[in-house]
Amino acid sequence: MSSTPAKPPRLTGEALRAGYESRRVLDGIDLTVAEGKLTVLLGPNGSGKSTLLKTLARTLTPSAGRVCLDGEDIHRRNTREVAQRLGILPQGPSAPEGLTVRQLVGMGRFPHQRLWRQDAHQDARAIREAMAYADVTDFAERSVDALSGGQRQRCWIAMILAQETDLVLLDEPTTFLDLKVQVDLLELLVRLAHDKGRTLLVVLHDLNLAAAYADILVMMRQGRIEHSGPPETVFTSAHLKQVFDLDAHVIRDPHTRRLLCVPSLTGTTPIPQVISGVAHG
Numbered sequence: 401m402s403s404t405p406a407k408p409p410r411l412t413g414e415a416l417r418a419g420y421e422s423r424r425v426l427d428g429i430d431l432t433v434a435e436g437k438l439t440v441l442l443g444p445n446g447s448g449k450s451t452l453l454k455t456l457a458r459t460l461t462p463s464a465g466r467v468c469l470d471g472e473d474i475h476r477r478n479t480r481e482v483a484q485r486l487g488i489l490p491q492g493p494s495a496p497e498g499l500t501v502r503q504l505v506g507m508g509r510f511p512h513q514r515l516w517r518q519d520a521h522q523d524a525r526a527i528r529e530a531m532a533y534a535d536v537t538d539f540a541e542r543s544v545d546a547l548s549g550g551q552r553q554r555c556w557i558a559m560i561l562a563q564e565t566d567l568v569l570l571d572e573p574t575t576f577l578d579l580k581v582q583v584d585l586l587e588l589l590v591r592l593a594h595d596k597g598r599t600l601l602v603v604l605h606d607l608n609l610a611a612a613y614a615d616i617l618v619m620m621r622q623g624r625i626e627h628s629g630p631p632e633t634v635f636t637s638a639h640l641k642q643v644f645d646l647d648a649h650v651i652r653d654p655h656t657r658r659l660l661c662v663p664s665l666t667g668t669t670p671i672p673q674v675i676s677g678v679a680h681g
C-alpha cells in the first residue's frame with residue numbers, strides 16, 4: 401500500500417449487456433470508473449450491481465459490449481497482469497477450512513509471485529501493512545473460520561489491500577461490520593483514493609454512508625444506470641423515489657454539511673393482516 405501509481409488505471413464499460421444463461425441483467429451500461437476516486441454503486445436489491453462488478457472484473461463475460469482496462473479489451477489481457485492491477489472482493493466470499501488470517505491475507509500476494517521470482521520482503525511488508533490497516537493483526541494466526549462475521553470481513557478486506565492493485569472493486573464490504581468499523585473502512589477507502597491515487601468502485605446499501613463518502617454516486621435500477629455524478633447532483637429526493645421507490649427528504653447535516661436522507665413517515669403503508677392481528681390482539 402505504500403506504492404503510489406504513476407497514472408491511475410482507466411476502467412470502462414461500453415454498451416455492456418450481461419447476465420446469466422438466458423437471463424439478461426445488464427442492459428446497455430456505459431460507465432467510466434472515475435480515476436483516483438471513490439465511486440459508490442447504489443441500487444435496490446436485484447438491480448444488477450454485483451453483476452456489473454463481476455462483468456467489470458471479467459469474472460463474467462458480457463454478451464455484448466466490452467470492458468476496457470487502459471483502453472484495451474480486458475478479455476484480451478493476460479490474467480496475471482489484470483490481477484496485478486485489479487482486485488475484486490465479491491459478496492460473501494468463503495475461505496478454505498483451517499486457513500489462518502495471515503495465510504488468507506497472503507493470498508492477496510499471489511498475482512505478484514512467480515515460482516522463480518518472489519520478493520519475500522515486499523510480500524511480508526504488504527501483508528503486515530494490510531493487516532494493520534484492516535485491524536486484524538491481533539488474530540493473524542487464528543483460523544478465518546473461527547472468527548466472527550465482522551472479523552472475517554475485515555480479513556478479506558486485508559487480503560484485497562495486500563494485493564496492492566490500483567483498481568479495487570468491493571461488493572458490499574461493510575456487511576456484518578459495526579457502524580464504527582464501517583466508518584473506519586470508508587475513511588480508509590477515501591484515503592486510498594485521495595492519498596494513494598487508487599480507483600475504487602464499491603457497492604453499498606447504506607444510502608447515507610454512500611452520500612457521505614462517495615466522490616461519485618452511480619444509481620442503478622433494473623440493469624441500467626439511471627444517475628451518475630457527485631452526490632450533490634445525484635442524491636436527491638426525486639432520484640431516491642425514482643430508483644428506490646423511497647419517500648425521503650434529503651437534508652444537510654448541520655454539523656458536517658454532508659447530505660443525509662431521512663425517510664418520510666407517511667403512515668400510508670398498509671399493515672399486513674397477521675401483524676395487525678398481533679398488534680391489536
Ligand SMILES: Nc1ncnc2c1ncn2[C@@H]1O[C@H](COP(=O)(O)OP(=O)(O)OP(=O)(O)O)[C@@H](O)[C@H]1O
Pocket residue numbers: 420423425443444445446447448449450451452
Ligand atoms: N448466478 C446467477 N444466476 C442467475 N441469475 C442470477 C445470478 N446472480 C444473480 N442473478 C439475478 O440477476 C439479477 C441481478 O442480481 P445482482 O446480484 O447483480 O443484483 P444486486 O443489485 O447486486 O442485488 P443485491 O443488492 O440484492 O445484492 C437478479 O435478478 C438475480 O436474481
